[in-house]
Amino acid sequence: MTIRTLLLLLLMMYASAVSAQPKEYVCHQAARKIVIDGKLDEWRKVPATEAFVDIEGDLKPNPRFATRVKMLWDAQYFYIAAELAEPHVWGTLTQRDSVIFHDNDFEVFIDPNGDRNEYYEFEINALNTGWDLFLPKPYRDGGTADNSWNIAGLKTAVRVNGTLNNPKDQDRGWTVELALPWQALAQYAHQAAPPKEGDEWRVNFSRVEWQHEIVDGKYRKVANTKEDNWVWSPQGVIDMHRPERWGVVRFTTRAAKR
Secondary structure: HHHHHHHHHHHHHHHHHHHHHEEEEEEOOOOOOOOOOOOOHHOOOOOOOOOOEEOOOOOOOOOOEEEEEEEEEOOOOOEEEEEOOOOOOOOOOOOOOHHHHHHEEEEEEEOOOOOOOOEEEEEEEOOOOEEEEEEEEOHHOOOOOOOOOOOOOOEEEEEEEOOOOOOOOOEEEEEEEEEHHHHHHHOOOOOOOOOOOOOOOEHHHHHHEEEEEEOOEEEEOOOOOEEEEEOOOOOOOOOOOOHHEEEEEEEEEOOOOO
């Protein structure tokens, strides 16, 4: 092995190790009431996460379209706002608890106490159709999703910056706004919900993006192609159900900037 080859190998190992470190985010208390309408007007000064990367990490190509998330909280809710750049916003699923990732979607994963078990998942598409589920443990450990579980009191809103399901023009993207009640998240949290100053929860976000074509004036997924999976904190493998690789959200009682 030449010195050049060895150096390249070491650089690749270093890059892989860096990308494997979970992302971190400081979640501030909301300084004012958050209206769940999808507009994100109240979020302008709230820091955003880094742009999403491929689920396998930085060694894969960067996503074609940018995605970022912002988070806030108060005594009642854990708030999440997502901005998804997208030149063609489309969706087909309108029935609650459909398998939403069969459309382009935005996904939330929450493991309150970081024990890799008893975690929540929520998916939503551009039609504001949601799917909430609970997993007692990851699929690879024999876990089975409980689709009957609902986030009681959940508030959701989607706003399209363009036209939905119209392939005749180009859009700028879509935004998602969520309010997840602490009362629902407390069910399997095994710690304070709402959290206390300095508490850390394991959280990750995913975006599923399908390649599409336009047939007879409508969007259609390209046959025999796999979806792209873009995430906040990279998993290292194509599997979102590895909670030990999710990001760390650290809660503070300090109010966000107005």
